[in-house]
Amino acid sequence: MTKPITILVVEDEMIIGAKISLLLTKLGYEVTGIVPKGEEAILYIQQNAPDIVLLDIHLRGQMDGIDTAREILKEGHKTVLIYLTANTDEETFNRAKQTRPFAFLSKPIQPQELQRTIELTVERILVQREVNLQEDKPLPQETNEELMLLQDRIFVSSKNKLVKIFINDILYLVAERSYCQIFTKDQQFILSVPLKSVEHKLQTAQFLRVHRSYLVNIKAIDEISQNYVFINKKAIPMVETAKEELFKRLNKV
Structure with a gap:
C-alpha cells in the first residue's frame, strides 16, 4: 500500500x-x-x-x-x-x-x-x-551501462532487457540525484544514469533544460505560461533563462 x-x-x-x-x-x-x-x-x-x-x-x-x-x-x-x-x-x-x-x-x-x-x-x-x-534491489549488469542512441531512437534497460524508445515519443525527463526518469505518453522508465548524461546523448535543438530537474522535448510542449510549460497536462517549472532560450528556438522553427 x-x-x-x-x-x-x-x-x-x-x-x-x-x-x-x-x-x-x-x-x-x-x-x-x-x-x-x-x-x-x-x-x-x-x-x-x-x-x-x-x-x-x-x-x-x-x-x-x-x-x-x-x-x-x-x-x-x-x-x-x-x-x-x-x-x-x-x-x-x-x-x-x-x-x-x-x-x-x-x-x-x-x-x-x-x-x-x-x-x-x-x-x-x-x-x-x-x-x-x-536502490534496494541488485541492479542487472546492463543498467550500469550508458543508454544506446541510434539516430531517431534510444535503447534503455528495463526489466533485464533493452527497450526501444523513439526520440520523438519522449515528452520530458526528470532528474533525481544520480538517476533520471523518462516519460513518454504511455510509459515511464527509470535510468541509473544522471540527467546530464542523457542530455549529452540527446544533443539536439529538440530538447531543452527548462529547469535543473527537467529536460523537455520542445515539440511536445502544449502550452507556455510565465513560469511553466505544459506537456501532456503536466505543469513543468521553467526558469527565466530557459524561457529566453525556448523562444529563441521557437522563432527559428
Missing part, C-alpha cells in the same frame, strides 16, 4: 494557514498540522516526518523561515521545503536559496499555483520513493 503524502504548514498568520490547509484538503492532500513558529515546526518534523513543509519565509519570533529551514537540513530530515512569501528582497532570496527549497509560492496564495506546485512536488517525492526501491 502506497504511503500517503503528508504536508505541514508553518505559518504565523493562522487564518492564512487555515486557508492553505483547506485548499490542500479540497485537493485531496493530507495536511497533518499547522504551526506558527519555527521551533514548533522543528519539533513537529522530528516527531512526524512530513513529506512536504510549506514554510512562511518571514516567521515572527527568534527563528524566521530560513533559520528554520537551515535547522531542518542540519538535522538531516528528508522533507521537501516550499517557501511562502509576500515580499522577498534580493538578500533574503539569496539566503533562502542556500537552503535548497523546491519552490517559492507568492502570497496571497493562488489556488491554481498551489495545486500545480504541490503536484510537481508530489511527483518528485514519488519518483524518489521508486528510486529508493530500485
Whole structure:
C-alpha cells in the first residue's frame, strides 16, 4: 500500500494557514498540522516526518523561515521545503536559496499555483520513493551501462532487457540525484544514469533544460505560461533563462 503524502504548514498568520490547509484538503492532500513558529515546526518534523513543509519565509519570533529551514537540513530530515512569501528582497532570496527549497509560492496564495506546485512536488517525492526501491534491489549488469542512441531512437534497460524508445515519443525527463526518469505518453522508465548524461546523448535543438530537474522535448510542449510549460497536462517549472532560450528556438522553427 502506497504511503500517503503528508504536508505541514508553518505559518504565523493562522487564518492564512487555515486557508492553505483547506485548499490542500479540497485537493485531496493530507495536511497533518499547522504551526506558527519555527521551533514548533522543528519539533513537529522530528516527531512526524512530513513529506512536504510549506514554510512562511518571514516567521515572527527568534527563528524566521530560513533559520528554520537551515535547522531542518542540519538535522538531516528528508522533507521537501516550499517557501511562502509576500515580499522577498534580493538578500533574503539569496539566503533562502542556500537552503535548497523546491519552490517559492507568492502570497496571497493562488489556488491554481498551489495545486500545480504541490503536484510537481508530489511527483518528485514519488519518483524518489521508486528510486529508493530500485536502490534496494541488485541492479542487472546492463543498467550500469550508458543508454544506446541510434539516430531517431534510444535503447534503455528495463526489466533485464533493452527497450526501444523513439526520440520523438519522449515528452520530458526528470532528474533525481544520480538517476533520471523518462516519460513518454504511455510509459515511464527509470535510468541509473544522471540527467546530464542523457542530455549529452540527446544533443539536439529538440530538447531543452527548462529547469535543473527537467529536460523537455520542445515539440511536445502544449502550452507556455510565465513560469511553466505544459506537456501532456503536466505543469513543468521553467526558469527565466530557459524561457529566453525556448523562444529563441521557437522563432527559428
